[in-house]
Amino acid sequence: MRIRRLLARWFRPLPFDVCPDCRGATRDHEVRTLARERFSPSVSGIEGHLARGEFAQAAALDEPDTLGDQLVHHVVRCRDRVIVVTVAEPVGFDLDPRIRATLVLDGSDAEAAWSCAR
Secondary structure, eight states: OHHHHHHHHHOOOOOOSTTTTTTOBGGGGGGEEEEEOOSSSSOOHHHHHHTTHHHHHHHHHHTOOOSEEEEEEEEETTTTTEEEEEEEEESTTTTTOEEEEEEETTTTTHHHHHHOOO
């Protein structure tokens, strides 16, 4: 399991180095991907589900083969909380990914979001 996690981090580095909640290094946290989707300048379908706490529906809308600019929804486990981080990942050499939104969860919502992510 550890070698798999190491290889995944090597080949798919995260677009953010710092945890949005505790400001610690992201490499010291567990991170999963909830969903990917095509970029939307306004609130996307997955973001709408996340705002309502519908994590299974958000994960069901995952489009892993999305090409071009995209939104990637990461789930970060930080102590007893879970943070859903939405990152806008543009295509282009001079364009850097940026954090578009964060959603801090605890309790049953945190467990639901974590269990829906892969």
